[in-house]
Amino acid sequence: MDRLATVKMLAGIPEDDTTYDAKLNYWLSATEQEMLAYTNRTEFPEGLESALIDHVVLLYRRDKTNTPSDTQNAPVKSVTEGNTTITYGDAPVPGYTLIGGSLISVLDRFVVRVVRVR
Numbered sequence: 761m762d763r764l765a766t767v768k769m770l771a772g773i774p775e776d777d778t779t780y781d782a783k784l785n786y787w788l789s790a791t792e793q794e795m796l797a798y799t800n801r802t803e804f805p806e807g808l809e810s811a812l813i814d815h816v817v818l819l820y821r822r823d824k825t826n827t828p829s830d831t832q833n834a835p836v837k838s839v840t841e842g843n844t845t846i847t848y849g850d851a852p853v854p855g856y857t858l859i860g861g862s863l864i865s866v867l868d869r870f871v872v873r874v875v876r877v878r
C-alpha cells in the first residue's frame with residue numbers, strides 16, 4: 761500500500777475520493793523534505809515512515825476542523841469603547857514548518873550528527 765492510500769485509509773477518506781489527493785501529496789512531500797533536513801539525511805529512513813503518515817493524517821484532521829470562526833481565537837487587534845467595537849487580528853499561524861511538537865522527539869532519534877574534522 762502506498763503512502764497516499766495509507767493516509768486516506770487512516771483518515772477515513774474513501775479510496776475513490778480524490779478531493780484531497782493534491783493536498784495530501786503536498787503534505788507528504790513537504791513533510792518528508794522537512795524531516796530529511798531536520799535529520800541531516802538525504803534518504804528517508806524506513807523507521808520514520810509511520811511517523812510521516814501519522815503526521816499527515818494529523819494535518820488533514822486539523823485542516824478539516826479549521827473554520828472561519830477560528831479568527832475569534834486570534835489576538836485582539838483593536839478595541840473601541842464608544843459603541844463597543846472589537847477587531848480581531850489574523851488567526852495565529854502555527855509557523856513556517858509542518859513539523860513540530862512530539863514529532864521532533866521522534867526525529868531526534870534519527871538525526872545524523874555532523875562532525876567537523878580539522
